[in-house]
Amino acid sequence: MKKNLIDRSGGVCELCGATENLDVFGVEPSNGKDSQSILICTTCKGQIEGEVALDANHWRCLNDSMWSVVPAVQVMAYRMLKKIDNQDLLGMMYLEPEVLEWANMVTEDETETTKPVKDSNGSTLEAGDSVTVIKDLEVKGAGFTAKRGTVVKNIGLNGIEGQIEGRVNGTRIVLLSKFLKKV
Numbered sequence: 001m002k003k004n005l006i007d008r009s010g011g012v013c014e015l016c017g018a019t020e021n022l023d024v025f026g027v028e029p030s031n032g033k034d035s036q037s038i039l040i041c042t043t044c045k046g047q048i049e050g051e052v053a054l055d056a057n058h059w060r061c062l063n064d065s066m067w068s069v070v071p072a073v074q075v076m077a078y079r080m081l082k083k084i085d086n087q088d089l090l091g092m093m094y095l096e097p098e099v100l101e102w103a104n105m106v107t108e109d110e111t112e113t114t115k116p117v118k119d120s121n122g123s124t125l126e127a128g129d130s131v132t133v134i135k136d137l138e139v140k141g142a143g144f145t146a147k148r149g150t151v152v153k154n155i156g157l158n159g160i161e162g163q164i165e166g167r168v169n170g171t172r173i174v175l176l177s178k179f180l181k182k183v
């Protein structure tokens, strides 16, 4: 597969033209086929994957590569232009409708899917649920212990895996869901 891409690109990074450290990169959502992969260098890859800070100067290379006839390259160029917010070039770019659709499949800000909060039995807890505390929990900072058997009504989620918020002894506290049971 890499050989096919090297033949297609002429042995250079399909985004910036670099000739070294080239690797195959699947343009998401990729089916692993050549047509959905591009040959890129580690400099491009590092910035695409967010391991290295975006360097707008480096992406001047898109001036050229955005005109590639390879849809996968067009998609990546389009996404990177969006990331560096180069509206001028974006405005010049023309993508076939299905290529544009592909380009927009992955949004720039991949919203992290929050994992469900599970209680001690593995039941998913949601805001508004009631739970009981299954063991005495010392509430640090609040100076009391949430006793086993305490019912906490109308819990809230704070977006952190394994945690909920609820009112115990009149104080709103964070509780670990593994010590709770849905009622």
Ligand SMILES: [Zn+2]
Residues within 6 Å of the ligand: 013, 014, 015, 016, 017, 018, 040, 041, 042, 043, 044, 045
């Ligand atoms: Zn490159």
